Amino acid sequence: xxxxxxxxxxxxxxxxxxxxxxxxxxxxxxxxxxxxxxxxxxxxxxxxxxxxxxxxxxxxxxxxxxxxxxxxxxxxxxxxxxxxxxxxxxxxxxxxxxxxxxxxxxxxxxxxxxxxxxxxxxxxxxxxxxxxxxxxxxxxxxxxxxxxxxxxxxxxxxxxxxxxxxxxxxxxxxxxxxxxxxxxxxxxxxxxxxxxxxxxxxxxxxxxxxxxxxxxxxxxxxxxxxxxxxxxxxxxxxxxxxxxxxxxxxxxxxxxxxxxxxxxxxxxxxxxxxxxxxxxxxxxxxxxxxxxxxxxxxxxxxxxxxxxxxxxxxxxxxxxxxxxxxxxxxxxxxxxxxxxxxxxxxxxxxxxxxxxxxxxxxxxxx
Amino acid sequence: xxxxxxxxxxxxxxxxxxxxxxxxxxxxxxxxxxxxxxxxxxxxxxxxxxxxxxxxxxxxxxxxxxxxxxxxxxxxxxxxxxxxxxxxxxxxxxxxxxxxxxxxxxxxxxxxxxxxxxxxxxxxxxxxxxxxxxxxxxxxxxxxxxxxxxxxxxxxxxxxxxxxxxxxxxxxxxxxxxxxxxxxxxxxxxxxxxxxxxxxxxxxxxxxxxxxxxxxxxxxxxxxxxxxxxxxxxxxxxxxxxxxxxxxxxxxxxxxxxxxxxxxxxxxxxxxxxxxxxxxxxxxxxxxxxxxxxxxxxxxxxxxxxxxxxxxxxxxxxxxxxxxxxxxxxxxxxxxxxxxxxxxxxxxxxxxxxxxxxxxxxxxxx
Numbered sequence: 001x002x003x004x005x006x007x008x009x010x011x012x013x014x015x016x017x018x019x020x021x022x023x024x025x026x027x028x029x030x031x032x033x034x035x036x037x038x039x040x041x042x043x044x045x046x047x048x049x050x051x052x053x054x055x056x057x058x059x060x061x062x063x064x065x066x067x068x069x070x071x072x073x074x075x076x077x078x079x080x081x082x083x084x085x086x087x088x089x090x091x092x093x094x095x096x097x098x099x100x101x102x103x104x105x106x107x108x109x110x111x112x113x114x115x116x117x118x119x120x121x122x123x124x125x126x127x128x129x130x131x132x133x134x135x136x137x138x139x140x141x142x143x144x145x146x147x148x149x150x151x152x153x154x155x156x157x158x159x160x161x162x163x164x165x166x167x168x169x170x171x172x173x174x175x176x177x178x179x180x181x182x183x184x185x186x187x188x189x190x191x192x193x194x195x196x197x198x199x200x201x202x203x204x205x206x207x208x209x210x211x212x213x214x215x216x217x218x219x220x221x222x223x224x225x226x227x228x229x230x231x232x233x234x235x236x237x238x239x240x241x242x243x244x245x246x247x248x249x250x251x252x253x254x255x256x257x258x259x260x261x262x263x264x265x266x267x268x269x270x271x272x273x274x275x276x277x278x279x280x281x282x283x284x285x286x287x288x289x290x291x292x293x294x295x296x297x298x299x300x301x302x303x304x305x306x307x308x309x310x311x312x313x314x315x316x317x318x319x320x321x322x323x324x325x326x327x328x329x330x331x332x333x334x335x336x337x338x339x340x341x342x343x344x345x346x347x348x349x350x351x352x353x354x355x356x357x358x359x360x361x362x363x364x365x366x
Numbered sequence: 367x368x369x370x371x372x373x374x375x376x377x378x379x380x381x382x383x384x385x386x387x388x389x390x391x392x393x394x395x396x397x398x399x400x401x402x403x404x405x406x407x408x409x410x411x412x413x414x415x416x417x418x419x420x421x422x423x424x425x426x427x428x429x430x431x432x433x434x435x436x437x438x439x440x441x442x443x444x445x446x447x448x449x450x451x452x453x454x455x456x457x458x459x460x461x462x463x464x465x466x467x468x469x470x471x472x473x474x475x476x477x478x479x480x481x482x483x484x485x486x487x488x489x490x491x492x493x494x495x496x497x498x499x500x501x502x503x504x505x506x507x508x509x510x511x512x513x514x515x516x517x518x519x520x521x522x523x524x525x526x527x528x529x530x531x532x533x534x535x536x537x538x539x540x541x542x543x544x545x546x547x548x549x550x551x552x553x554x555x556x557x558x559x560x561x562x563x564x565x566x567x568x569x570x571x572x573x574x575x576x577x578x579x580x581x582x583x584x585x586x587x588x589x590x591x592x593x594x595x596x597x598x599x600x601x602x603x604x605x606x607x608x609x610x611x612x613x614x615x616x617x618x619x620x621x622x623x624x625x626x627x628x629x630x631x632x633x634x635x636x637x638x639x640x641x642x643x644x645x646x647x648x649x650x651x652x653x654x655x656x657x658x659x660x661x662x663x664x665x666x667x668x669x670x671x672x673x674x675x676x677x678x679x680x681x682x683x684x685x686x687x688x689x690x691x692x693x694x695x696x697x698x699x700x701x702x703x704x705x706x707x708x709x710x711x712x713x714x715x716x717x718x719x720x721x722x723x724x725x726x727x728x729x730x731x732x
Contacts, residue, residue, distance in 0.1 A: 123686040129623065254620035254632060256687055257495065257643045258731035266620060266643045269635060277623045277632045320489040321622055323689045323722055356689055358724020365624035 010036045011078040012067045013059050015099040015201045017052035022081035022096035024048050029082055070176055070202045077102045079109075089113075093220040093246045097199035100217075101175050104195035108166045111143040112288045115218045115243070116159075117236040118152025118228040119261055125365060126152065126229035126261060129253055131159035133226065136279035138165025142288070143194065145170065145222050147214065148183050152228050152236070157190055164193070168221065171198035172206060172214035179206045197221075215239040216246075223286050224249030226276055230264030237264050240273065249285060251276040311335070315343050316352065316363060323360035376402045377444040378433045379425050381465040381567045383418035388447035388462035390414050395448055436542055436568045443468045445475075455479075459586040459612045463565035466583075467541050470561035474532045477509040478654045481588040481609070482525075483581075483602045484518025484595045485627055491731060492518065492595035492627060495619055497525035499592065502645040504531025508654070509560065511536065511588050513580065514549050518594050518602070523556055530559070534587065537564035538572060538580035545572045563587075581605040582612075589652050590615030592642055596630030603630050606639065615651060617642040677701070681709050682718065682729060689726040 014020060027046050028037075038056040048056070071078065079086045079100040087109040090096055102109065116134055118126065134144045134156040144160035146153040148169040160167035169190045171179070175198045178184045187196060199217060200210065215238050219225045225243035227250070230236040240250045250273040255262030269275050274285050318324075318332040329340045344361055347353040353361050380386060393412050394403075404422040414422070437444065445452045445466040453475040456462055468475065482500055484492065500510045500522040510526035512519040514535040526533035535556045537545070541564045544550045553562060565583060566576065581604050585591045591609035593616070596602040606616045616639040621628030635641050640651050684690075684698040695706045710727055713719040719727050 121683065124688065125622070125624075125686075253623060254628070254635070254641070255623075256491070256621060256731070257619060258491075258729075259687060260683070262620070263643070266641055269620070269641045270647075275620070275632055275635045275641075277629070281636075317487060317626065320491070321625060321688075322490060323726065323728065325723065356722075356724060357691065357726055358722065360689065360723055360726065362689065363624075365622070 008071060008078060009064070009068060011080055011099050012064060012071065012201070013056060014080070015078065015101070015199070016059065016063065016067070017048075017055040017098075019049040020052040020056075020098050021094075022091065022098050023094070024052075025081055025098040034082070066203070067201055074103065074176065076175055077106060079106065085110075087221055089222070090217065090220045093216065095216070096220065097217065099199065101198045101201075102195050103175050103197075104191040105166075106195065108143055108168055108194040109197070109221065111166055112141065112286075113143040113145045113168060113222040114282065114286070115145045115222040115225040115239065116152070116156035116228060117146055117215075117218065117225065117230075117239045118156075119230050119234055119236065119264075120149050120151035120153075122151050122155070122229045123259065123261060126253075126255075127155045128365070130155035130228040131162070133228065133253075133276075133279050133282070134159025134167075135163040135165075137282060138163040138167070140279065140283050142283075142286075143168060145218055147172070147211075147218055147239075148178075148180075148187060148190070150180055150182060154183055154186060156228075157186060161189055161193055167194040169194075169196050170214055170218045170221070171196060171200065172211040174198060174200045174202040174204040176202040177205070211235060212238045216242040219243035219248055220246055222248060223288060224251055224282065226251040226253070226282060227265055227268055227273070228253045229255065229259075229261040230268075231260055232263045232267065234264045237268065240268050244272075249274065251282055251285070253277075311339075312343060312347065315340065316347065319353065319361060319363050321363050321365070323356050323362045325359050326361070329361070374437060374444060375430070375434060377446055377465050378430060378437060378567070379422060380446070381444065381467070381565070382425065382429065382433070383414075383421045383464075385415040386418040386422075386464050387460075388457065388464050389460070390418075391447055391464040400448070432569070433567055440469065440542065442541055443472060445472065451476075453587055455588070456583065456586045459582065461582070462586065463583065465565065467564045467567070468561050469541050469563075470557040471532075472561065474509055474534055474560040475563070475587065477532055478507070478652075479509040479511045479534060479588040480648065480652070481511045481584045481591040481605065482518070482522035482594060483512055483584065483591060483605045484522075484593055485597060485600055485602065485630075486515050486517035486519075488517050488521070488595045489625065489627060492619075492621075493521045494731065496521035496594040497528070499594065499619075499642075499645050499648070500525025500533075501529040501531075503648060504529040504533070506645065506649050508649075508652075509534060511584055513538070513577075513584055513605075514544075514546075514553060514556075516546055516548060520549055520552060522594075523552060527555055527559055533560040535560075535562050536580055536584045536587070537562060537566065538577040540564060540566045540568040540570040542568040543571070577601060578604045582608040585609035585614055586612055588614060589654060590617055590648065592617040592619070592648060593631055593634055593639070594619045595621065595625075595627040596634075597626055598629045598633065600630045603634065606634050610638075615640065617648050617651070619643075677705075678709060678713065681706065682713070685719065685727060685729050687729050687731070689722050689728045691725050692727070695727070 043053045081098050130152045138160040143166035145168040146156045157167045173179045178187045219242040227236045243250050252265035252268040252273045330337050409419045447464050496518045504526040509532040511534040512522045523533045539545045544553045585608040593602045609616050618631035618634040618639045696703050
């Protein structure tokens with residue numbers, strides 16, 4: 001290929017070169033004064049792997065034409081690693097993608113991001129935790145980045161949207177499809193309130209090996225990665241590992257020692273991740289100036305909630321997070337049955353407890 | 367007092383001297399060649415505080431006679447900090463007690479100890495965790511040391527007894543009473559299978575300020591301190607703080623971020639305590655040679671438990687640790703209602719789930 005080639009075509013070619021990294025492209029362009037020059041000896045000298053060299057020197061013109069047609073039609077933007085619009089944190093990681101496909105707002109990629117990831121099959125409580133953390137952290141000014149999977153990923157994106165916050169979904173496929181299909185509507189909303197991002201060219205289907213590789217972009221875009229529920233061999237641990245290798249913060253939400261889905265998080269904490277009990281833990285550890293003030297305000301607002309009376313607190317403590325009958329609670333607190341029943345009614349109205357079938361009561365996490 | 371004074375009387379006097387530490391006594395005895403010499407200028411030279419000097423120079427003979435009568439009657443042993451029978455780990459801490467009253471087995475104080483402490487009002491799950499950890503760690507050869515309080519302390523002592531293991535209770539009162547009274551029977555069993563220990567002379571009632579001070583002995587006797595459920599301002603955190611200051615290991619059991627009683631544990635983990643998900647985590651971190659082999663054997667035995675079928679695992683995952691009806695589970699798993707019902711029955715027989723009132727099912731922690 002020759003100097004003067006059209007910029008989009010160059011980017012589309014670079015995106016199709018297997019094993020090509022941002023480092024390669026930066027060196028190549030530094031040597032050529034920014035002109036695309038795919039001379040064989042030059043490519044070899046820069047250490048570009050043979051498969052990438054082959055694509056750059058003799059691109060499959062049919063594939064490339066289809067790519068260019070989709071690029072034109074979809075309005076996707078192709079950020080080159082040497083562009084000022086390329087996300088600066090991602091540019092710092094090793095093996096950063098040379099080209100990033102973006103649908104939606106490129107600005108969102110320049111806002112401070114926190115990755116929230118976790119299992120595809122969370123417990124109801126885990127799903128709520130992901131959503132609540134995302135909502136509160138989006139309110140605190142963080143953009144929530146995740147992988148659009150079902151479960152914790154989807155709940156995190158949704159939590160950010162709920163707060164009218166920004167959210168970024170990193171695809172493991174080309175941006176011309178949505179995987180999993182069930183999240184098509186969610187992807188459309190994310191595109192409007194943030195960005196869809198991929199390093200993979202169009203028509204790249206869901207291949208198992210691409211997802212761990214994709215995860216380095218989720219962590220690489222972000223100041224930190226928060227893991228909400230993950231089993232022992234979860235893909236979320238891969239994202240956390242990337243984050244640690246990239247020198248970014250890793251956070252994990254603890255849970256019951258009897259829950260299989262907390263084992264991954266506990267392993268991370270043992271390995272040095274910060275235990276995140278609340279969104280405030282994340283923000284205070286990250287120390288991003290533009291988030292700090294907003295959080296302080298929220299914390300104060302929280303502190304203003306009216307305190308429960310002592311007896312109500314005792315009753316809630318006695319109830320714990322497992323279902324109990326009024327008789328159980330009478331035995332545990334020593335309060336008369338009638339008092340327990342009326343206190344439960346008030347707590348139910350306040351949304352602190354739920355009546356369960358069979359006269360049981362369960363506490364609702366705040 | 368003069369040289370040649372009866373040894374027990376000297377010890378009883380030293381035990382009544384406020385603010386006197388093992389360091390004082392070691393220096394004093396080093397200067398006098400081991401002879402008790404309570405000369406004013408000598409005591410002053412060693413830096414013994416005035417209140418202690420006053421007691422040593424003019425003991426209240428009525429009090430002392432009553433102490434000596436109780437010592438004779440109860441069979442209590444008084445370990446002096448310079449005795450070879452004084453617990454060696456306790457001897458290392460700063461402000462170690464000069465005299466230790468012991469009812470039961472002095473040998474137990476020379477076995478490798480782990481402190482297990484926590485809230486006086488645990489959740490049912492927390493109580494079970496304390497008991498189970500104590501049982502398994504006692505099986506692994508550790509002596510379980512705690513404070514005989516209701517709640518986590520009592521459950522820990524009981525867990526050790528359940529395993530026919532050794533257990534040590536450190537009192538915040540004199541050994542001539544049991545506080546709380548409710549644990550009188552438990553104290554009697556501990557005395558038989560371990561030891562009751564106090565630095566306080568007889569007729570020292572339960573005073574609020576003595577308990578935090580007592581906690582330094584719990585941690586000081588032990589290679590490490592494990593905290594099972596503790597609220598934010600729990601006395602257990604005092605014990606953990608002592609342990610850290612004494613250069614001992616601190617372990618904490620994580621839990622739901624919505625449980626007030628996990629907040630103290632999470633704070634400890636954030637401050638550097640080791641997250642303990644299982645007894646094996648404690649043993650592997652402590653690296654006490656005499657425990658290692660026994661644990662390995664148990665871990666192997668655990669690995670031999672038959673694996674659940676995939677469908678049963680899916681059902682248990684769908685159930686989680688919150689109560690659910692069969693309809694909930696049908697919706698979550700897609701299994702037919704009849705299949706879910708019969709699987710639940712089998713899981714109930716296997717002790718994996720419990721039927722709750724109102725047709726709900728709850729998972730039982732293993």
